[in-house]
Amino acid sequence: MEKEKTLSKASQSETKFASVQDYKIAYRSIGDGLPIILCNRFRGNLDDWDPAFLDSLAKKYRVITFNHKGLASSTGTPHETILGFGKDAIDLADALKIDKFILGGWSLGGWAAQVITTEFPNRITHTILIGTKPPGKVNHNLEEIFIKTAYIPDYTLEHETILFFEPTSEISRNAAVESHKRIQERENKDPKVRAELWEHYSKSHDDYINDPYNTREKLMKTNVPILIISANHEVCFPPENWFELNQKLPTATLITIAQTGHGPQHQYPEMIARYIDNFIESN
Template structure:
């Protein structure tokens, strides 16, 4: 996928990719922890882009984008808003995966008239406690100096024969002999992301109550055996969002959208409509 760059009014030059296109609002993809736009599953992206325009963007300090990665989710959302304004877009749909789901929620709260529909994948509401990725074996694997294919398989796919098979297929679709999930994501950047995720999860009862302000139709989706973000967080989101539908993928992990890339792409297309 060919990459482009645009300089926003804040002076930051953001790297992005646009693929597909029709008269519907574009779907903006917001990436997960330690991921540049190179880590999106091309099979998933192309399937969604067959029905509508898709935009992938690296936030400030991530991948080839300029600037420093913020240490708070609201600041990350401000950077995405600056990017959207630079493109001259008046309305978008948002797909936020994991950390990107935090940013999507914050962005929709900051400028609700901009966001038509939301897809929240493998993510959590603010203030509901630290995610599984912040402790234990998952934290150790996610914060290694260099991540390898085995770490990727553990973090994104269930430890079953089916999960491993799907994980290996995903790695092959990425198109690199030794997939590197922190490709073009510096330690300074992903540590800032970790700080932002920690702050987002800090217990705060007001966090869940803010979800009532998100009136956009929202698809909440999660893998049943997610080791990064508890599936209970998806249930919390769906229970407190006023206009949400929930889908939990059985025998799937944090990377359910790559494990079941065809099915989930079709779910998104049907949900977003025209």
């Protein structure tokens, strides 16, 4: 007899809404313990986190994912600054009566996490950055294939493999298939971010590069422990940009993973969760 499939906690988690001023932030919460609030990537919604990664973290932590203001199932007008994107995490924490928390961010969410880490250091105990880049201008840019693929309206498995995995690696290609299956487990899907709203990401990107908050310099003086998780072939944000800051970031730990792409937490969900837990326990 075929074994009955058991859905993960993340796949079954309820979408809730936190009221912030005149709009609502859609979020999901699983697990107990110290709270981890995760900021999402370009075009990412509540369904775009691999449930195996969230479930692995939720064994020890309260894991909170959310949609930024005005995107997917959150209401309001989307932000046009990276500080605005990051401030959503603070506003959500306030609505949930969370004082201090671990802040995580993937890709564009990692930009938001860095700005918030330096603007609200008393609220953040640890910062986890996945597949992202430092603020300001960088010397190593994304590859053209990422831009061509990232703006395709509906991603297929092939597109996801290009964007978040390492297409030249059989290990990574196989992991892409499994991660895709896990993400598709959920029955009640979150709305996608509409294409006409994508320009808000571009404006926040310009804001991040211009760095009016002086985030880059503030990171060199922060006391908040920072874990940076990258890949040997980051089609979007090459780890070389972090290598150049290795001598300047006093609290940062950098991990790069072989045969992996822009979404290492999708390829190795349990392992990345263990790295994060070990880092938090040790700092």
